[in-house]
Amino acid sequence: MNIAGELGIVYALLGAAVAVLFAGCGSAIGVGIAGQAASGVVTEDPSKFAKVLIIQLLPGTQGLYGLLVGFITLSKIGILGGGTADVSVSTGLLILAACLPIGIVGLLSGIAQGRTAAAAIGIVAKKPEQFGKAMLFPAMVETYAILALLVSFLAVNGIQV
Amino acid sequence: MSNTKYTYAVARIRALEVSLFSDAVIGQLLACRTAEEGLRFVMEKGWGDVSGGVDMDAVLKREEEKTWEVIRDVAPDMSVFDVVSYPKLYHNLKAAVKEVCTEKRTPGIFYDDCDIPGSEMLRIIENREFSKLPGNMGRVAEEALETLLHTRDGQLCDIMIDKAALDAICEAGRRSGEPIIENYADTTVAIADIKIAVRSHKTGKSGDFMRSAMAECRSVNVEQLIRAALAGEEEIARYLEGTSYAGGADALRESPSAFERWCDNRMTETLKTQKYDTFSVGPLLGYLIARENEIKTVRIILTGKQNGFPDDAVRERIREMYV
Structure with a gap:
């Protein structure tokens, strides 16, 4: 097997891995932080379970965005279809670069959203009637994950293999 | 990410803060005609234990225990x-x-x-x-x-x-x-030093006595405080005006109980900002002090009613609530 000749596909796969791994880690950490806060509230007041669960899930979307970009990348390079495409090194690097936005922004925004969600769970703990407003604060962080998803999605789609 | 060890604890404390007494509840307690009625009122709010009977000291002691039980349960580091x-x-x-x-x-x-x-x-x-x-x-x-x-x-x-x-x-x-704990400790020591100065002045104690009783802290200079105490109560108040305890000077001129009340209120005021923190030990300390203040306030009101003190005298001693 000629490793140098396969480098293109290696870079492309690395791109898919970056998207899924980093964004997934961001979500896992974020959901974990929010989950700690949710557990604290439910320990004292189990009736708030549904509300805090919804807020806890908000940082989970980054992982899904990473998964989406990962799927598109795998599909683009033919891994999913069974017939691996002939990917040059430059195309492989382009795909890796295209995957970076959702990977990096997914990681950081997932953590930030988790912290905001934990604070928002504090609002629900004290004023459950303000649930709608409490949802908005972590949802704001989502904007930047969506922007990164958009760029990664368009970039991966735009690369000709 | 590294400072998330208090996330669970703070969220649990947030849920518990709902049951803290507000100024309005304290007003209702004050409106009770007798100590027994007041005690029943706080027990209806969940104070004491079902099996504990209706003894005021037992109810208040149980509340103190409950507070520490919660803190021990949630705090990752006691x-x-x-x-x-x-x-x-x-x-x-x-x-x-x-x-x-x-x-x-x-x-x-x-x-x-x-x-x-x-x-x-x-x-x-x-x-x-x-x-x-x-x-x-x-x-x-x-x-x-x-x-x-x-x-x-x-x-x-x-x-x-x-x-x-x-x-x-x-x-x-x-x-x-933890800055908030350090600040709390410094304020506690400073207020204790000020109280020692006031009492030493009233009982005519010497500078050496005060030196052996006071502890060094950041916000109060012990030597200056001793000099002020030797010169008189007005001098203590004047010295306080130049420190971060300036508000206490007027309270000190008013009465010792007003000063005690001011000390507790200042602590509550400092800790109130912790209600908006999510990842530090501050809310736990805030809750703990708020509960101690709450229990102290209920004790003042019930004891005042037991001994037939006028409402105004009791009201003067009531602390500001955390929520």
Whole structure:
């Protein structure tokens, strides 16, 4: 097997891995932080379970965005279809670069959203009637994950293999 | 991400803050005609235990225990709360030293909801197992016991232990590494120093006496405070005006109880900002102090009603609520 000749596909796969791994880690950490806060509230007041669960899930979307970009990348390079495409090194690097936005922004925004969600769970703990407003604060962080998803999605789609 | 160890604890405290008494609830309690009616009112709010009966002291003691049970349950590291638990620990030491020296046993003089409960402290002092006490406490206990045995001067023994307690609080604040705990410890020591200055002035104590009783802290200069105390109460108030305790100067001129109230309110005011923090130990400390203040306020109101004090006299002593 000629490793140098396969480098293109290696870079492309690395791109898919970056998207899924980093964004997934961001979500896992974020959901974990929010989950700690949710557990604290439910320990004292189990009736708030549904509300805090919804807020806890908000940082989970980054992982899904990473998964989406990962799927598109795998599909683009033919891994999913069974017939691996002939990917040059430059195309492989382009795909890796295209995957970076959702990977990096997914990681950081997932953590930030988790912290905001934990604070928002504090609002629900004290004023459950303000649930709608409490949802908005972590949802704001989502904007930047969506922007990164958009760029990664368009970039991966735009690369000709 | 590294500072998320209090996330669970803070969220749980947020849920518990809902049940803290607001100023409106305290107003309702004040409106109760008798102490019994007041006690029933707080018990309807969940105070005390179903099996505990309707004894005021038992209800209030149970509430203190409940607060510490919650903190012990949620706090990942109890050592940061040394600043709050040390007064009880050193009280137990003081009581144990006196019990051992006088060879008398008085029931109900110990706190049991602290690291070393009364019975254990008494055993340690009786057997002179000073090494079992934390930090400098062993050395202080030994000195205090020897002093009391040789001089029979209870006040000297009290001063030694009280000063050691203040030093330990200051040191625990620094050791915690948490700015809010350090600030709390410093304020606690500073307020204790100010109270010592006021009482020493009223009882005509010397500068050396005050020096042996006061502990060093950041926000108050002990030497300046002693000089002010030797010059008179007005001088103490004037000195306070130049410190971060300026608001206390007017309270001090008003009355000692107004000053005590101001001290507690200032602490509550400082801790109120912690209601908006999500990832630090601050909300836990805020809740703990808020509960202690709440219990103190309920005790003042119920005791006032028991002894037939006029509402205005009781109202003057009521603390500001945390929520």
